[in-house]
Amino acid sequence: MKTKSRPEPSELRERALRYLARREHSRWELARKLEQAGFVIEEIAPLLDEFEEKNWLSDRRFAESWVADHQAKAGSMKLAYELRQRGVAEELIATVLADTADNELERARAVWRRKYAGAPADAAEKMKQMRFLQSRGFTLDVVRQIVDSAKVI
Template sequence: MKPSRRPEAGELRERALRLLARREHSRAELARKLEQAGFAAEDIAPLLDDFEARTWLSDRRFAESWVADHRAKAGSVKLAYDLRQRGVADEVIQAVLRESRDSEIERAREVWLKKFHCVAADASEKAKQMRFLQSRGFSPDVIRSVITACD
């Protein structure tokens, strides 16, 4: 069995850059990954401050990327929840979601059509369809407009 070792300080910057090269990360997500790799929190914070000053790390850019990648299958409620779980501030979340709000009804309609293909035959089927859209993170107003437009 190999003995575990503490990573050296010079490795911190390299590891952080490798992670950012793969995809965008939120500040909290990147800090968590670096801590799990064994780096000290007091070394991580100044490095991430430097990355933010150089715009190599941006919660806003991460949120825009996340929404672009996941909006085809999820509504604003779920997207906001996922971003909060990744440490993005509410102001950033609201700003990013506000930009994509106009297409939410269309996205919900596409998700609904892909799953159900037809209008609900009875009230229980309609409730099932509404629960499905709710589980995908669409708001009640959007769900009602999609279901009533399809009736």
């Protein structure tokens, strides 16, 4: 069995740039990936500071990108949870999600339409549809508006 060797410190910059070339990362995500690759946090932090100064790494850009990629299938509650899990600050999450608040109802309606053919036939079906939309991260207020105003399509 081959043992995994520790990466050379000189590989840190190259590895970080390779990760960023694939997609946007939050600072926390990138630091975690580099630590898991075997790099030392004392060397990672200054490099990430430099990347932020050069605007190669940006939590704001990551959050905006994440929301743009995932908003068609998820509500603001789920998006906020996922951003928190990736180390994005609460203030930044609130700012980024404020831009999507206007179309939350339309997005929820689109998700509902893709899943269901029409209005719920009975109370059990209504609860099922509501649970589905809530599991996608839409607020209870939005979920109620969608299901209560549903008409057979």
